[in-house]
Amino acid sequence: MKRLSKYRRHRAAAPMLLVLALLAIGTTFSVASATPNKSALALARSASIEEGKQIFLKGCSSCHGLNAEGGAIAPSLIGVGAASVDFQVATGRMPMADMSTQAMRKKPVYTPEQVAALAVYVASLAPGPAIPGDELLNYERDGSVADGGELFRNNCAMCHNFAGQGGALTQGKYAPTVMGVEPRHIYEAMITGPQSMPVFSDKIITPEEKLSIIKWIKFAESEPALGGASLGRVGPVTEGLLVWTLGIGILIGVAVWLAMKAR
Amino acid sequence: MANDLEAINDPGIPAHVHRKADSDPLAAKKAERQVAILFALSAIGTILFIVSYVAIPEDIFVFIPVMGSTNAHQLFLGLGLAFSLFFIGMGAIHWAKTLMPDQEVSVQRHEFRSDEEDRDELVKTAKEGAAAAGLGRRTLIKRTLGLSLGLVGLSPLLLLRDLGPLPGKSLSTTSWKAGTRLVTDPGDRPIKPEDLEVGAVAQVLPAMLPGQDHRVLSDIGKDAVLLIRLRPEEFNLDAERLSWTHEGIIAFSKICSHMGCAVALYEQQTKHLLCPCHQSTFDVTRAAKVLFGPAARPLPQLALALDSEGYLVAKQPFNEPVGPSFWERSS
Amino acid sequence: MTARERIAGNVANYVDERTGAAAWMKKNLNKVFPDHWSFLLGEIALYSFIILLLSGTFLTFWFDPSQREVVYEGAYQPLSGLKMSAAYASTLHISFEVRGGLLMRQIHHWAALFFMVAIVVHLLRVYFTGAFRKPREFNWIIGVGLLTLGIVEGFLGYSLPDDLLSGTGIRIAEAIIQAVPVVGTYIAFFAFGGAFPGEAFIPRIFTVHVLLLPGIFLALITVHLMLVWYQKHTQYPGPGRTEKNVVGYPLFPVYMAKAGGFFFIVFGVTTFIAAVASINPIWLYGPYTPGQISAGSQPDWYMGWLDGLVRMAPPLETHAFGHTISWNILIPGLIVPGIMFTGLALYPFIESWITGDKREHHLLDRPRNVPNRTATGAMALTFTLVALINGGNDIIAQQFHLSINQIMWFSRIGIIVLPPIAFVITKRICISLQRADRELVLHGKETGRLVRLAHGEFIEVHEEISPEKKWLLTSHEQSGPLELPEIDKAGVRRTDAIRNKIRSRMSVANAEVAPKVSAQDLKEIEHH
Structure with a gap:
């Protein structure tokens, strides 16, 4: 909202509010929301390697191997670092729900504390990028x-x-x-x-x-949205779709009404 | 087939059905009121437009379901204009439909063909005119006229010559010379091999020459390079191409060999490069061999070496033109 | 006489005494236009063009068609301090610092999309109803010309802001030019004033976009409309409608009010969409530089089929004698579109060659009554649609969790296999519909009422259809195939035997219909 303030014109807000009320469209001013973050690094500092190992053996070792050395269907985790574990597990990508083309972001299986313990355990195997x-x-x-x-x-x-x-x-x-x-x-x-x-x-x-x-x-x-509905921000495909459906649809509708004989 | 069969009789234009408003003054009055309301709505639209222009600051956002948070100035300006225009149209059409005469009329068409006399006359005039001008007889005139008309079209074409320079060797050369440092884009920082982990990529450009303070887009359009680091054992290259890599670092022109888009979608697991424009897929481990899509040639590979300070440099210029094919290209 | 009537009379008198226009005006104000919603599709295109002229003129007041590099210091903070072309910076200026500028930009762009949609839908209406037949072949060709120019004009228009997406489009256009054998490289260097992207292209296409092409458009649209005016509009078949008359409403006042009102409707709807839906958010794309690219780079929809063809092209290139020919660009980028548009433009002549029909036609066809034409149209549409879908294969893959490779293979095979299938199916549907019409005329429509006859049999009551409907379903012409001898009277094989054979084959296929009901058929039924 601050972006355009350079050329903001100072006018009374009253007529503006009048217009809004007149049109009776449910409107609320957008409020930027900021959610407080628990520091993952702080959690990792207090987590125990042993606890992480236990979680690993239970939840990850069937694919990644008992010592995280990797297997036929999953890569080795030696040297991937705590950052990798935190990304994969805390975004819910790991453990994978099924062996599909790629791991999807979903609701995480483990609590932040468990993720931290896993990260500390994997980081203890070999150095890698830290959280x-x-x-x-x-x-x-x-x-x-x-x-x-x-x-x-x-x-x-x-x-x-x-x-x-x-x-x-x-x-x-x-x-x-x-x-x-x-x-x-x-x-x-x-x-x-x-x-x-x-x-x-x-x-x-x-x-x-x-x-x-x-x-x-x-x-x-x-x-x-500066110019109205964003249409998914994927470029001209959705724009074309809109003009071929809603756009020409409205115009043809009016044309049909226009050519219809009045009673 | 069916042409000699007798057709069913044409019942003619159906009888006119009168509208309510034609006979009932109350209905007519009602229609008149409706038209007036539509025009009045248009006027309200214009008022909304003016109010939006004057009174809504451009940095106010409102939340509209479906659209999300939307710029109020733009939205209400547009809605005001839309209503003012739309309802004028609705009013005019409703007026025409309900109150203007709606009796269908039938008028005759006329064949476009002129009558025989006129046609014969025209042919005669044309023939006489041509004969009088001696078009048939005076072949010398006819030929030189043809020649001059043909040639006169050349002069405007010639005038277009100065639109641009001749291509020369321009498409076959880039800024890369032996010893040119690879620098990050953006940032212009030189790169050492140890700066790249395995699996890392870097968008790079040739270092600017001393005294050069900015890059021309036409140069970037040929110079852009993608730097990728793999495990050396993952390469499947011939000896020469392998010698162009450095400790698993390989560099390719980022300008697609198909139509010149930036090919920079590197899939770290499959080691494939994908062009987002037309989906040509290149295999990094096999010197950007084409795996899929319309591209017919691999991406040109840039030979790498280290300079005395340990920074990555080009060992030599590209050994082939970068970017899309052109007629003068030899391979 | 009221004051108003006196003024109107005076004006008419003033004009007529100086131009002698009274007779002409009288005739033309009474000009009759048939009323049907599908006759308004071309009007949508015309009105969109007017909207484009108005909004486009507004935009030129601020747009700076220059590729001079500037550092942005305008209102849009996320691009602040970046290097960009003056064209891009001035488009940002229009969007964020001119009040109503963004609205006008969006009106202009949406109107361009409407313009192209309306042209295509109008073309389909004209095609499937046979409105292109003699004497309207010229107007058909002008229409195809307008469609082609519209694609070019649209492409140049969205290229002007010099953003990352449109710059990628220009890059591809340049590659197509460059691929032309022998002269391609030269044409590209002349067009761009040197190597791509140079600094000359945007100013040049600006002139073409705002001056040259709109001028040609105005001229062609004027001729297009004058021909419609002079030749009088076609009309749908129906009771009282013949080849010799035109049934409808007089221009003044009814049609003028309706057409004038419809202009405001089109303008209003375009503005509404422009108010609520964002289009071409160039501030998100960023300024163009050849080293950058966005996933899902697409052209506007009317170019999408072309991009789709290029995507599915096989990776073919010929290298010989020190030269390169890029079939992977030439075939989808120039050859196939060339065939498509030439075929489209010549269609009226091809059809009349096949049918041997050289008469004037003012009554439109019901698509089912001309199965071959309708099927050919369906075939061409299918081809274009497959190409268009492939043009958005990455977006489709992303939204529906498919693989771009699968969609690409679907398109590569589909573009060859699906059009003939569409032809056959459409033709069969048309002929079935003709049979259904025949049934309807002969036996009336099913009422769903069951009646038990005296001897115990149940029958469904069929209700006879109105004479108007009967006429509508039987008034079309059905002519047999041409009879073209391969051997002349002297028993010698004619020199044009092969041509005649092709023509005969096509003519036979064209004449394949379900026979319509004749008066004799009805009489026979009555006797039963």
């Missing part, structure tokens, strides 16, 4: 939306679409939407490269740049 701390994720304070947008279009939009709505990959795989994803998970995805996604190393996209990307994603998520 990012809050200081790396404070997109509300740091980062630049404009830089983030530029980085996003250069590095992310080719799979996740210009507005982060996701897109198709080969053979039924897809890049999921990045809307509604927690900043921590976006960050973890960039440093660990889950599934089809490649890794974006810190020297290639610096932590500050990653934060800018997150800032832009969060902006895109909350940006209100």
Whole structure:
């Protein structure tokens, strides 16, 4: 809402409210909501490796092997790091519900405490990317939306679409939407490269740049419709669909009425 | 077939059915009122339009079901204009339908063909005119006229010559030279092999020359490169192409060999590159061999090396033109 | 005489004394137009064009058609400080700093989509009812020309803002030009003023978009309408309607009020959609640079079939004698569209060649009564539709959790297999419908009432249909196939034997119908 304030014209709000009341459309001012985040890193610091190992043996070892060495249907987890575990398990991708083309985001099976324990256990096997701390994720304070947008279009939009709505990959795989994803998970995805996604190393996209990307994603998520219904933000396909259905439909309806003889 | 069979009789235009408003003054009055209401609605639309323009600031958003949070200025401006226009139309049509005469009339058509006399006359005039001008006899005139008319079309074409330069070698060259550093896009930071983990990608451009302060889009359109790191053992390359990689790092032109879109969808697990425009799929482990889609050629591979400071550089320029095919392309 | 009548009289007098227009005006104000909703589809296109002229002019007041690089410092913060072309920056300016600018941009773009939809729907109406037949072949060709130009004009229009999506479209267009053998590279360099994207293209297509093509449009639309006017409108068959008359309402006042009102309706509906639905949100696409791309990059729908064809093309390229021919671009990008549009433009002549019918037609056909034409139309539509679906295969794959590879294979096979199937099915449906018509005329319509006869048998009562309906169902012509000899009178095989054979075959296929009911048939029924 602050974006357009540069050329905001100061007028009385009364006529505006009058118009709204006149049209009697259910209206409420949009309020940005911010949900408090429990720090995953803090949880991980207090979690125990032994507890994680027990959860692992029960829930993960049938596919990933008793010592996380991997198996016929699942990769080795040695060296994937705590960030990878946190991303996969806390977004509900792991454990997989079925052996479909790719693991989907769903309601997580484990509590944040259990995820933290799992992460600590896997991290103890070999060093790997760690869960990012809050200081790396404070997109509300740091980062630049404009830089983030530029980085996003250069590095992310080719799979996740210009507005982060996701897109198709080969053979039924897809890049999921990045809307509604927690900043921590976006960050973890960039440093660990889950599934089809490649890794974006810190020297290639610096932590500050990653934060800018997150800032832009969060902006895109909350940006209100500037020109009306967004039609899914997938480009001209839905626009064409609308004009071929509702658009020409209304006009043909009027044409039929026009040519009908009055009684 | 059925043509010689007798057709059923045409019953003629059905009798006119009168509307209520034709006979009943009350119905006519009602229709008149309806038309007036429609026009009045249009006027209200215009008022809404004016009020929206003047009184609704552009940074107010309202929540509308289905649409979500929407810019109020744009929405009500549009709705006002839409209503003002739509209801003028509705009013006019309703007026025409209910109150204007609705008796169908039938008028005769006339054949477009002129009568024989006129046609003969025209043919005669044309023939006489042509004969008088000597078109048939004076072949020299006829031929030179044809020549001059044919040639006169060339001059405007010639004038278009200065629209652009001749292609020359432009399509076959890029900014990449032996020793050009690979830098991140955006950011312009040089890259060392250890900056990339296995599975990592980087969008890169050639480092700018000393004194160069910005890039021209026409250069980016040929220079853009995608850098990918795999495990060296995952490659399935011949010796020469393998020597163009560095510790599992391989670089391809990002400009699609089909139609020039940026091919940058790298699937880390399958090691496939996908072009989002036409779905050509390339296999990174086999020097971007085409696996699927309309592209007919692999993406050109950029040979990599390290410079004295340990940064990634191009070992040599691209050995073939990047981007879509063109007539002068030899392979 | 009231004051108003006196003024009207004076004006008419003033004009007539200077132009002698009274006779002409009198005749034309009484011009009769048949009333049917499907006759308004072309009007939607015409009105959309007027909306495009009005909204487009508004946009030119602020649009800066330049690819000069600028640093954005306008109102839209998420792009602040980025480098972009002046064209893109000025489009952002129109969207966010000109009050009503975004609305006008959206009206302009939606109107363009409406324009193309209306042209296509109008074309389908004209095709399936046979309105293109003599004497209207010229107007058909002009219509096909307008459709083609509309596609080009639309493409140039949405390319002007120089955003990431449209820039990708231009990149593809450039690749198509570049693929033309021998001269392609040169044409591309001349068009772009050098290597892609250069700085010349946007200013150039701006001139073409706002001056050259609209001028051609105006000229063609004028001729299109004058021909409709002069030749008088076609009409649907029905009681009292013949080839020699036209039944409808006079231009003044009824049709003028209706047509004028409909203009406001079209404008109103376009504005409504523009108010509630976003289109081409260029601020989300970002400025164009050749190194970037978005997943699901699509053209507008009227180009979608072309993109779909390009996507499904086989990966064929010929390299010989130091030259390259890109069949994977030429076939779907130029050759197939060339065949499609040439075939479309020549269709009236092809049909009249097959039927041997050189007479004037002002009564429209019911599509079922011309099975071959209707089936051919269904076949062409199926072809285009498969291509169009493939043009959105990534969006479809994403929304319905399918695989782009599967959709691509479906399209590759479907575009060859489905059109003939559509032809056969449509033709059978048409002939069945003719049979149903025949039944209806001969035996009346089923009432669902069962009656028990004296001897115990149950029959369903059939109600005879009205004479008007009978006429409608039987008034069409049915002519047999052409008889074209392959051997002339002297017993020698004619030089044009093969041509005649093809023509005969097509003519026979064309004449395949269920025979309509004649007066004799009805009399026979009465005797029973």
